[in-house]
Amino acid sequence: MLLLQIDTAFIIEKILLITVILLGSLGIAMYLTWAERKVAAVMQDRIGPARAGIFGLLQPLADGGKLFFKEEIIPDRSTRTLFILGPALAMLTALMTSAVVPWGPDITLDNGSVISLQVADISIGILFIFGVVSLGVYGVMLGGWASNNKFSLLSSIRAASQAISYELAMGLSLVAVLMMTGSLSLREIVEQQHGFWDGYFTWNFFKQPLGFLIFLICAFAELNRAPFDLPECESELNMGYHQEYSSMKLGFYLFAEYINLFVSSAVIITLFFGGYNFPFMDKVAGAASPIVFSLICVLIFLTKIICCILFFMFIRWTLPRFRYDQLMRLGWKSLIPLALFNMVVTGAAILWIFK
Amino acid sequence: MSTYEILFWFLTVMALSCALGVILSRNPVNSVLFLIATFFAISGHYVLMNAQFLAIVNIIVYAGAIMVLFLFVIMLMNLNADTEPQKNRLVQFAGVISGGALFLVVLAALRTSSVNMLEQSPTDIGLIKNLGKTLFTQFVLPFEISSVLFLSAMIGAVVIGKKEEATTTPNP
Numbered sequence: 001m002l003l004l005q006i007d008t009a010f011i012i013e014k015i016l017l018i019t020v021i022l023l024g025s026l027g028i029a030m031y032l033t034w035a036e037r038k039v040a041a042v043m044q045d046r047i048g049p050a051r052a053g054i055f056g057l058l059q060p061l062a063d064g065g066k067l068f069f070k071e072e073i074i075p076d077r078s079t080r081t082l083f084i085l086g087p088a089l090a091m092l093t094a095l096m097t098s099a100v101v102p103w104g105p106d107i108t109l110d111n112g113s114v115i116s117l118q119v120a121d122i123s124i125g126i127l128f129i130f131g132v133v134s135l136g137v138y139g140v141m142l143g144g145w146a147s148n149n150k151f152s153l154l155s156s157i158r159a160a161s162q163a164i165s166y167e168l169a170m171g172l173s174l175v176a177v178l179m180m181t182g183s184l185s186l187r188e189i190v191e192q193q194h195g196f197w198d199g200y201f202t203w204n205f206f207k208q209p210l211g212f213l214i215f216l217i218c219a220f221a222e223l224n225r226a227p228f229d230l231p232e233c234e235s236e237l238n239m240g241y242h243q244e245y246s247s248m249k250l251g252f253y254l255f256a257e258y259i260n261l262f263v264s265s266a267v268i269i270t271l272f273f274g275g276y277n278f279p280f281m282d283k284v285a286g287a288a289s290p291i292v293f294s295l296i297c298v299l300i301f302l303t304k305i306i307c308c309i310l311f312f313m314f315i316r317w318t319l320p321r322f323r324y325d326q327l328m329r330l331g332w333k334s335l336i337p338l339a340l341f342n343m344v345v346t347g348a349a350i351l352w353i354f355k
Numbered sequence: 356m357s358t359y360e361i362l363f364w365f366l367t368v369m370a371l372s373c374a375l376g377v378i379l380s381r382n383p384v385n386s387v388l389f390l391i392a393t394f395f396a397i398s399g400h401y402v403l404m405n406a407q408f409l410a411i412v413n414i415i416v417y418a419g420a421i422m423v424l425f426l427f428v429i430m431l432m433n434l435n436a437d438t439e440p441q442k443n444r445l446v447q448f449a450g451v452i453s454g455g456a457l458f459l460v461v462l463a464a465l466r467t468s469s470v471n472m473l474e475q476s477p478t479d480i481g482l483i484k485n486l487g488k489t490l491f492t493q494f495v496l497p498f499e500i501s502s503v504l505f506l507s508a509m510i511g512a513v514v515i516g517k518k519e520e521a522t523t524t525p526n527p
Contacts, residue, residue: 123483127411130411134423141430153430157430160423167420184483
């Protein structure tokens with residue numbers, strides 16, 4: 001049946017890639033829960049998880065098993081379909097963003113065929129990420145509302161207003177980067193940051209330090225991580241939007257958060273720290289075969305992502321939580337004007353200095 | 356049937372059935388969710404027409420921002436199916452007549468106009484580069500005027516949202 005006239009080999013290649021990326025991000029998210037506890041333990045001078053396996057390395061499996069075997073509770077007065085839809089949406093949107101991230105350079109095989117290490121190179125890559133991020137809030141909102149619990153509702157409203165407020169500054173801070181690269185495709189943005197030193201620093205971080213700072217702060221807020229974890233601040237709202245959830249539905253919410261952390265670190269690295277590029281990459285490319293070179297690039301990319309995640313964790317266990325009005329004031333009155341200023345300065349520089 | 360046609364019919368059926376769901380479901384939260392699904396179907400149509408920028412902006416602005424605010428308001432008002440007020444006969448009757456009149460007008464307009472088939476090979480005008488160039492050369496005046504309109508709407512919202520200055524000084 002030739003209904004869909006698409007090359008079968010192409011479909012198989014993409015399905016394989018998608019499977020690897022999904023399993024990879026799930027596995028990494030699993031070990032991020034372990035890493036978070038270990039980092040917290042180190043920073044608070046404790047040992048952390050140590051019972052399951054060496055260094056507690058089997059702890060994520062034990063946690064997952066516990067969540068699976070817990071009793072599934074759906075509150076009596078909740079809206080049943082939306083209650084189930086909430087965590088599903090949270091997970092879906094968390095996983096969708098990874099589709100446009102370029103994980104490595106194209107591999108050109110000996111017979112001339114090219115294997116791309118990116119699921120979809122669409123010309124509007126960054127806007128796709130924004131679209132998915134702006135949909136991410138539905139999982140939290142629906143879950144919180146459907147639980148029929150005042151704390152959950154308050155928390156989901158907080159989450160939504162926080163996400164909407166910080167999306168604006170995030171978009172504005174990126175406009176400056178886009179003005180410099182002149183493209184919305186993530187692959188092209190990465191390729192423009194080729195290598196490390198090309199008479200000047202090629203990575204966007206060195207060209208747009210202010211934009212990076214704004215983007216980073218907004219990423220913290222979008223991820224609902226400390227110091228902006230107002231939606232789940234336990235001293236005011238008990239547990240937040242997932243108060244009524246139990247078993248694997250709760251697991252989905254917690255897990256989606258770590259997948260989001262991984263994917264947004266990947267996006268930050270792609271946009272500002274050169275993605276899979278590294279110093280002296282041309283010499284390595286000359287010495288190694290294409291497949292080995294691509295693997296090295298992917299490994300470098302993952303290393304950078306892990307450094308970024310560790311930074312996120314250090315911040316979480318260092319800074320105290322903001323108050324809600326402080327959060328809003330920072331978003332609307334500091335970050336948005338700052339991002340606009342950055343945009344104007346970048347525009348002026350492009351127009352008059354780097355013609 | 357080609358891939359294009361299959362996708363077209365799938366998206367059309369999805370858009371129409373979700374739009375029906377918006378007005379037929381009793382729970383306002385479900386209505387909002389159906390509306391979001393409708394926006395997704397329409398975005399799919401934009402992609403089919405090779406207007407990727409329009410498609411993603413439609414999702415970001417409508418599904419991602421405006422519908423979140425709708426949901427916000429509906430959640431805070433706590434509207435449920437059983438608290439929906441029952442309209443009286445007269446209002447229902449007026450609604451049916453005005454809706455029917457609108458339907459008649461649309462039908463009459465569509466009957467005389469010639470409906471062109473959509474081109475199978477879409478143009479490149481919807482891609483972001485071409486769209487930007489067209490907007491800032493050929494249509495720069497309407498574009499700027501509409502942005503001024505947005506600015507005035509924003510200022511209006513700020514003025515309305517601002518707290519009323521106390522006209523009488525409160526007792527010390």
